[in-house]
Amino acid sequence: MRAGLCRCLGRRRRAGVPHLADRGARGRRRRNLGWTRSAIHLAATVFGVLAVAGSFLFAVNVDGQLTLGAGALFMFGVVALCVGATGPIVSITAAVPRRWGGAGRLATATIERAPRRIWATVMTIVIAVGVSVGVSGSLTNMTDSAAESLSSLADTDLYVSMTSPDAIPSGPIVPASVDDAVRATPGVSRIVEGQWAYATIDGETVSIQGVADGSNAVTLASLSDDIRSGVLAGDGVVLSKALGTTLGVSEGDSIDLPTPTGVQNVRVLDLVDYINAAGGTMAISLDSMQRWYDRPGATYLEIGVDGDVAAVQDSLRAALPPEAFVYTGAAALEGTSAAIRQSGALAIALQWIVALVAAVALLNTLTLSVLERRRELGVLRAMGGGRGTLARMVLAEALSVGIVGGVLGLIIGAGLQYLSTLILGASIGIPVAYTASWSVLLYGLVALGLSLLGSAPPAVHASRLNIVDAIAAD
Known part of the structure; x- marks a missing residue:
């Protein structure tokens, strides 16, 4: 029996050597992966800085419709910068709900465990808010500048034409x-x-x-x-x-x-x-x-x-x-400006479509998050976590994403608005004056609204999980 036990222990020791070697190999792979990710983030940051700076130089030095390419270059640069800043973005998103009680701390843990998913969700909000702020603000600036450039039409009392x-x-x-x-x-x-x-x-x-x-x-x-x-x-x-x-x-x-x-x-x-x-x-x-x-x-x-x-x-x-048509100078100004306002209305309609897509994307992301963590949520329920706690956890995660994405989107949107005034000025033939408006803060509230809208169904689903079914889920 003693000989058999020794042989068994020997086999265990021999079996443990490759196990330690595997652990060392996995450690090296993780370090290599870390270096690779760092290199990718650095390259993305450098490309982003160059692309954003290049977009402004392009808009200033190129005339006509070619300046439209500056907008696409700016957005590529913004996405690249955000790729390079994945770590800080996720860290800030995780820090926001940490002081919101137990549900907030659970949301923080969830965010830290899925950094890539959280980054993608934040970027959905960033793009929606940034595009909305940039498009609506620049179109308002364009309409105001166009009306100012045509204002002499209103100096005439009446016009008669066919x-x-x-x-x-x-x-x-x-x-x-x-x-x-x-x-x-x-x-x-x-x-x-x-x-x-x-x-x-x-x-x-x-x-x-x-x-x-x-x-x-x-x-x-x-x-x-x-x-x-x-x-x-x-x-x-x-x-x-x-x-x-x-x-x-x-x-x-x-x-x-x-x-x-x-x-x-x-x-x-x-x-x-x-x-x-x-x-x-x-x-x-x-x-x-x-x-x-x-x-x-x-x-x-x-x-x-x-x-x-x-x-x-x-x-x-x-x-x-x-x-024969008889109309006032004000009507002539209104009619001449109508085409510009119509193009603005079309662009604003498109930005609401972008917002709707963002809400659907957020809904899908949070729903998948809840489904992937069914067993974990079931264990939390079995340990005494209430239905309200699980719902608040999902809402806290969504609100954190909305806050960070909204603030970042407002900053990016302000830059896009200024760039768009340069692009529109070159496209329509008159200088477009950049004017910031406090109304853009409304889009920050829109970001929170999108977050709440997208998080409501997953929050309800999480609160209604059956403990036994959740724990038994694969």
Whole structure:
């Protein structure tokens, strides 16, 4: 018996040697894995810094639609930075619920045991909040800047044209009978004619505005007195900066303008900020436009009123045929800005879709977390943990994710908003002023709302677990 026992112990000792070797190998593998992860995080951080910095340089130095690439580069950089900061993000998320009682400490333990899952969940909130803040803020800035750039339209009391106020009045010439009726209407003190038309220059469709002295045209509003006088006298033309970039010309250069009466060589007096229309915008004197395009008359009339504008508007509508449109300067500004607001409304609708996707992703993540820990939750219940404790644990985990993701999303969203103002300014042809608003804090509350919305079903499921079934689960 003693010999058999010795042989058994010997086998155990011999069997233990490879076991210790395996433990050493596993330790080396863990160290190697740790070094690999550290290298990945460092590389991601470096790439993220370069990408974020590069996105701003790209937006500042590139013109036109190509600047849209800066937004994608910024988001790649943000994700890379967050990959590099996985450890701090998870640590902060775990620290938040630690002081929330027993359920909070359980949530902290759960967060620390699943760092990759928590990071992915936090990033879902970060992307949703960051995109929402960046998109909504920059679109608000764009709308305000566009309205400011077009504000001279509202300086005119009334407009008369054969085109509705929500479109550029490049349509039919105002009939002579309409012009005579306008001039005969009591209260009309001033009439300034103007024309809009389209032409093709070097393959680009260009909108051309013929302006006369006394006009409140946007193309004249930002000009110096000397340049304005030169345009009105027919000494040259003014181009939008977008058109100047497309044609490769600058102030003082000359361009060939194809017209029905022949090619006209005109000098560029200035390049101005103007919202991109078609391929760009050009302003010339009304007299030159009428002669070169063999198009006498006007496509719209700017009307000054002495007295009650509304009363004169009613008189004009009664005197003019129904196909003539009579609208105020405010209506002209509203109609011109409508397309910009519509694009903003579409983008805001898309951001709510992003928020909904974030809520669904959070719901799936927390539900899987509860299902994976059924046995653990069952043991907690068997040890005396109440249903409310388990529900509060899930809610604490979700709230922690929402708080960290919301704050980080607000910071990233502010950066994205500023970058987006640069991108939009290059895209639409006017500078877009960055203005921060306290309303962005609403998106922080949205992050908490998404967290609560996504955590409610898993919390209810956790509180209703059957102890026996949970412990017996595979």
